[in-house]
Amino acid sequence: xxxxxxxxxxxxxxxxxxxxxxxxxxxxxxxxxxxxxxxxxxxxxxxxxxxxxxxxxxxxxxxxxxxxxxxxxxxxxxxxxxxxxxxxxxxxxxxxxxxxxxxxxxxxxxxxxxxxxxxxxxxxxxxxxxxxxxxxxxxxxxxxxxxxxxxxxxxxxxxxxxxxxxxxxxxxxxxxxxxxxxxxxxxxxxxxxxxxxxxxxxxxxxxxxxxxx
Amino acid sequence: xxxxxxxxxxxxxxxxxxxxxxxxxxxxxxxxxxxxxxxxxxxxxxxxxxxxxxxxxxxxxxxxxxxxxxxxxxxxxxxxxxxxxxxxxxxxxxxxxxxxxxxxxxxxxxxxxxxxxxxxxxxxxxxxxxxxxxxxxxxxxxxxxxxxxxxxx
Numbered sequence: 001x002x003x004x005x006x007x008x009x010x011x012x013x014x015x016x017x018x019x020x021x022x023x024x025x026x027x028x029x030x031x032x033x034x035x036x037x038x039x040x041x042x043x044x045x046x047x048x049x050x051x052x053x054x055x056x057x058x059x060x061x062x063x064x065x066x067x068x069x070x071x072x073x074x075x076x077x078x079x080x081x082x083x084x085x086x087x088x089x090x091x092x093x094x095x096x097x098x099x100x101x102x103x104x105x106x107x108x109x110x111x112x113x114x115x116x117x118x119x120x121x122x123x124x125x126x127x128x129x130x131x132x133x134x135x136x137x138x139x140x141x142x143x144x145x146x147x148x149x150x151x152x153x154x155x156x157x158x159x160x161x162x163x164x165x166x167x168x169x170x171x172x173x174x175x176x177x178x179x180x181x182x183x184x185x186x187x188x189x190x191x192x193x194x195x196x197x198x199x200x201x202x203x204x205x206x207x208x209x210x211x212x213x
Numbered sequence: 214x215x216x217x218x219x220x221x222x223x224x225x226x227x228x229x230x231x232x233x234x235x236x237x238x239x240x241x242x243x244x245x246x247x248x249x250x251x252x253x254x255x256x257x258x259x260x261x262x263x264x265x266x267x268x269x270x271x272x273x274x275x276x277x278x279x280x281x282x283x284x285x286x287x288x289x290x291x292x293x294x295x296x297x298x299x300x301x302x303x304x305x306x307x308x309x310x311x312x313x314x315x316x317x318x319x320x321x322x323x324x325x326x327x328x329x330x331x332x333x334x335x336x337x338x339x340x341x342x343x344x345x346x347x348x349x350x351x352x353x354x355x356x357x358x359x360x361x362x363x364x365x366x
Contacts, residue, residue, distance in 0.1 A: 110313025112305075163355050165296040170305040192302040196293075200301060 002086050005054040013039060017047040018056060018081075023142075025153070027060055027078035048079050058082045085158055096159060103164040112167055116174035123178020132183060132203075133210055141199060145210055152199035161200075169200045176201050216326040217360040218257055219285045222335040223319040226312040227277045231269060239310045242303050243267055249299060250283065255290025258329055259283035273332045282335050284324060288357060291321075295354075317342045320351050323360045 009015045016037045021028055034044035051057040061075040087096070106115050128135030133150060136143045142153035155161050161168040169192060177187040185206065194200035229235040247267055250256055260282035262270040269279050285291040294300055320339045324330055338351040347356035 108313070108315070110308055110311075112308045165301060166304040166307060169296075169301060173305070192305055193299075194297040194301050196297060200297075 002088055005056055005086055006088055008050060008054050008056065011047075013037065013043070014047045014051065017044060018051055021048070021051075021057060021079050022081040024080070025144075027062070027080040029076045029078050033079070052079060055082055055084060056086075099157075099160045100163065103160055103167055107164060107167055112170055115167060115171045119171040119174035120178040120181075123175040123180075124182045125178075127179045127182020131210075132179070132185075135179070145205060147205075149205050150203040150210055151195070152201060152203075153197075155199040165200075169194070172199065173201050176203065215362065217323040217362075218326050219288050219291055219321060219360075220324045220330045220335070220338075221281070221283050221285065221291060221319070221321050222330075222339055223281045224274050224278050224314065224339070225281075225307070225310075225318065226275075226314055227279060228310060228312055231279075236310055238306070239303075243269070246300055246303050250294055253290070253294040253298065255286035256294070257284040257286060260332070271332070273336065280332070280335075282330060282332065284329065288321070292354065317353070319353060321353060321357070322351050323349075323358075 030045040189204040193202040341351040349358040
């Protein structure tokens, strides 16, 4: 049950294990987790398996690169954050269903531009007062800064974006552009450039402002 | 066991003629977006007119309606091209060039490997979707049916 799964995260070490795995681009093994969190390998494995059993992490098996053929040993057990969304609301609320219905209605009406404008206004209203990257992190985008760009590892609109890509990704672009305009940066710094996973919006890095995080 | 590819049809109602200034950006972007499709993993085939480059001169759905008809090795490959490539940024601008269609404008169906869809068959699939909603014979990205002979996930 959802509440039980989320309740698992209350234990501080397990929470740290979950947050470390979630922050990694690639799946990780228990040794890396143990080292990062500062616990023994056995305890790390215990928490990892507990999180996987609850559906919060997924498991895969792979050999380290370069180690193949006989004598390469057993493949390592690797963990990554599960793609499934868990939402808890008391009293019950069905905002995801509502978002799906509204998105479908917007599609039918061809009202993408109205949605983008509304998102832009929201972006303006929640423009970062300080650091843009920290601001995006606070909104759940999980930003990663490389040499030239800010990439966003998480799409905060997950399922709905998956179902209505041009509408929701366009809306999200409007939202980010609103934030940029609100902190005095050119809107053209944000563009749609989808990768294999994560948010489709990429933001040009301004060296003096966007520190690596 | 018969193997299947995925066929996709979508139609778009132009807000103005293709040679008008309103459509200039779309027309300019078309060659690169078609070239991207052609070299995308899983691309099998797309409908073209006598020019061999695109299908914009074919108007089987009406004088102002252009068509895309293509075949892909799998749903994931088509999705990667449609929504996780440079194609998305073009798609996101669709309201600058196309009118709201008001009815289903896109349909997917499974097709035996080696066969190519005809425009008439594609039109029939779109009509089926419009009349009955998503079925194994005519479905959408939001309501996918597994290829024939496989169990539903």
